Amino acid sequence: MIKNVLPFLMIAVMIVSCKSNKEASTANKDNSMTSLDWNGIYVGTIPCADCEGIKTVITLNNDLTFTKKTQYLGKSTDVHTENGAFTWNKAGNTVTLKSDVTYNYFVGEHILARLDSSGKKITGDLADKYILKQQSVDALKDTPWKLVELRGKAVENSQKQPFLILSSDDNRVSGNSSCNGFGGEYKLLEGNRIAFSKIMHTMMACQNMTIENEFMQVLEVADNYTLVNGVLNLNKGRMATMAKFEVDYFVN
Structure with missing residues (x-):
């Protein structure tokens, strides 16, 4: 009788042992790294x-x-x-x-x-x-977007770094146009459409206002955007990108 039972006991022990090892292995793999x-x-x-x-x-x-x-x-x-x-x-x-x-x-x-x-x-x-x-690499709101390109040309040698932030709290847009700070409102609509309105800015005069003027013109006419891999583009219809932005957490 004992001889007949012994093989079944050995098999049961092996099953329990394998299950325990598997659970331990799973537990070891279940960490932040994996x-x-x-x-x-x-x-x-x-x-x-x-x-x-x-x-x-x-x-x-x-x-x-x-x-x-x-x-x-x-x-x-x-x-x-x-x-x-x-x-x-x-x-x-x-x-x-x-x-x-x-x-x-x-x-x-x-x-x-x-x-x-x-x-x-x-x-x-x-x-x-x-x-x-x-x-999130593709978080549109509450992210500091640094202006890196205007109408296909790299933005360089500006007095201050141009940027914008789209606030999630009150649909406010704020930033700097390279000379003056600005603020206003924005709306997001279906189909990646966007509209800016009531844009106000300070009235400080700078030596070169070209970037500021073009930046403000883009905000007036932009009606859609794309956001891919941390790059934000503002567009008008199906025309070429008017303004390109990258994330920069140190702009101010």
């Missing part, structure tokens, strides 16, 4: 001891390289850029950025949370300030 779309751009403002904050933009690439850009707000307009490689920890939930200074970041769903010097999550009232949020 289950999240972690590659992309993360933006936030880190607390600063002697400035208004450190605007930080980190790009994580699939080939395990990164670009980190920082700007000390209220202290300098310079943007410091670092490039390097990063590694994952064994748990697959934390990345280490290796450059002049090494920093560790916990990788969550659409966030990077900077860790303290001992590799632990920062706590306290300022904890949320150490979290960078992942940006």
